[in-house]
Amino acid sequence: MTLFVRKAASAAVLSAALGAALAGCGGGAGPSDAGREARLGTPAASAPASASAPAPAAGAPSAAGAPPRAGAPAKPPTLAPGPNGLTPVFERAKQHTDKTVALTFDADMTADQGPRAAGGERFDNPQLISTLRSLGVPSTIFMTGRWAEEYPDQAKAIGTDPVFEVANHSYSHHAFTSPCYGLPALDAAAARADVDRAFAAFRTAGAVNTVPYFRFPGGCYDDQALRALSTAKVTAVQWDVVSGDAFAKDPDAVAEQVLAGVKPGSVVVMHCTRSAAPVTEEAIRKIVPELRKRGYRFVKVSELIGT
Numbered sequence: 001m002t003l004f005v006r007k008a009a010s011a012a013v014l015s016a017a018l019g020a021a022l023a024g025c026g027g028g029a030g031p032s033d034a035g036r037e038a039r040l041g042t043p044a045a046s047a048p049a050s051a052s053a054p055a056p057a058a059g060a061p062s063a064a065g066a067p068p069r070a071g072a073p074a075k076p077p078t079l080a081p082g083p084n085g086l087t088p089v090f091e092r093a094k095q096h097t098d099k100t101v102a103l104t105f106d107a108d109m110t111a112d113q114g115p116r117a118a119g120g121e122r123f124d125n126p127q128l129i130s131t132l133r134s135l136g137v138p139s140t141i142f143m144t145g146r147w148a149e150e151y152p153d154q155a156k157a158i159g160t161d162p163v164f165e166v167a168n169h170s171y172s173h174h175a176f177t178s179p180c181y182g183l184p185a186l187d188a189a190a191a192r193a194d195v196d197r198a199f200a201a202f203r204t205a206g207a208v209n210t211v212p213y214f215r216f217p218g219g220c221y222d223d224q225a226l227r228a229l230s231t232a233k234v235t236a237v238q239w240d241v242v243s244g245d246a247f248a249k250d251p252d253a254v255a256e257q258v259l260a261g262v263k264p265g266s267v268v269v270m271h272c273t274r275s276a277a278p279v280t281e282e283a284i285r286k287i288v289p290e291l292r293k294r295g296y297r298f299v300k301v302s303e304l305i306g307t
Contacts, residue, residue, distance in 0.1 A: 076165070076211040077306040078235045086226040087214075092240040093265030093304040099296045101262050102304050103132075103284075104140045104167075104239065105272040106215065109147040111172035117150055122274040124151050128281040129158060129272070135288050139164055140301040141272060142215040142237070145171030145194075145201030152205040159207020165300050167213040167237065171197040176228070180220035188228035195232050211302055213237045219269075237301055239269040243283070246271060251282035258287050262296070265304060 079088035093100065109123045117123060124147075132139050141158055143166050148155040159166045170176075171194045175183035186194055195214060202210050214234040216225065221236065229236070241261035245254045258268055270284075271277035288298070 076213070076302040078212055078233070079305065081230065082226070084227075085230050086223065087229045087232070087234065087236050089221075089226070089236045089238060090213075090267075090301075090305055091238045092263075092267055093307050095307045096264050098307065099264045099294070100299045100304065100307075101264075101266045101268065101291060101296050102140060102299055102301045103137060103268050103270060103287075104142055104215075104237070104301060105270050105280075106169055107141055107143040107147045107272040108169070108173055108276065109144050109150055109273070111146050111174070113146070114150070123147060123276075124154055125272045125274045125277070125281060126154060128284065129154070129164075131281050131284055133161070133163055135284070136163070137284075137288055137298045138300045138303075139298070140167055140211070140213070140237075141165070142167045142169040142213075143198075143202065143207075144169045144173050145198030146173070148198075148201040148205045148207065155202065156206035159202060159205065159209050162209065164209060165302055166202055166207045166210045167215065167301065168195055168198045168202075168210075168234065169215045170194050170217050171201060173217045175218060175220055176216050176225040177220050177222045180218040183218055183220075188224065191225065191228045192232060195229060195234070211300075213301060213305075235305065237267065239267040241266050241268040243268055243270045243280075245277040245280045245283060247276060248279050248283075251279040251286065254279060254283035255286035255290070258283070259290055262291060264296075265307075267301065267304065 079090055082088045105128070107124070109117070113121075113123065141164055143155065143158075147169075155166070158164050172186075173183070174194065175181075175185040176191050178185035199210065212234045214229065214232070214236050215238070216236060219238060226236070240263070241258060243254055244257045248254050258270075262268065270280055272280070291298075
């Protein structure tokens with residue numbers, strides 16, 4: 001394909017311009033030194049009851065439409081706690097030779113955006129979900145509890161489809177440390193309760209394919225945030241590839257940025273909100289066939305963590 005031959009500089013400019021635009025979901029503040037050490041956890045099989053899910057049904061489609069590989073864990077794998085019991089952080093698979101990649105999509109909605117939704121603003125993207133299904137792309141949807149409440153039918157449909165797994169992106173999309181793109185910040189007790197409230201919203205909506213993974217709003221975290229979530233028994237999931245789809249208007253530029261950044265074991269952050277990321281679905285239709293042409297296999301985050 002000749003579509004993806006633009007200068008790398010244009011992608012870098014796009015990333016810088018858009019990184020702060022979407023309240024951090026596509027480009028978060030970096031962790032502290034101790035926070036980085038929390039990545040040193042090793043895979044563990046435990047998962048909290050609130051987040052556990054049954055194994056995908058036999059015959060669930062993989063990236064190429066084939067059944068899942070034999071030996072998949074019955075429960076989603078998590079990482080062992082980091083130093084001093086800090087919540088572990090996952091960014092990219094340790095196995096860097098297997099050409100796998102996880103596309104992840106943040107379904108963002110803050111606790112106070114109900115009036116905007118009532119006024120017609122769309123925080124969902126059903127066409128994107130439909131395209132992922134039709135292309136047979138296993139994906140991880142990081143959903144806020146508020147989004148699940150606003151779109152319960154979609155949350156249930158996503159959360160009962162073996163193509164997807166639903167992970168926690170907080171209830172309110174408020175920051176777990178400050179500063180973080182101007183988001184209002186939660187204290188430790190409120191942060192822990194916010195995570196529980198999101199899992200409860202998924203259960204209420206009927207999303208059963210939930211996993212014990214958490215993505216910090218804005219990607220912003222520090223030691224205090226990791227400590228606040230330590231009792232939640234979740235693995236925090238970041239990313240190593242920023243798609244730049246937040247408020248983007250050019251799907252080719254988004255596709256180019258993803259294709260330039262993906263490496264074996266990568267986690268790509270994208271968005272599942274029409275109002276904030278209107279060209280994501282079109283970009284996916286360019287990204288998926290090109291990565292498959294390059295020999296990549298699409299997996300959920302749970303498979304990356306399990307390797």
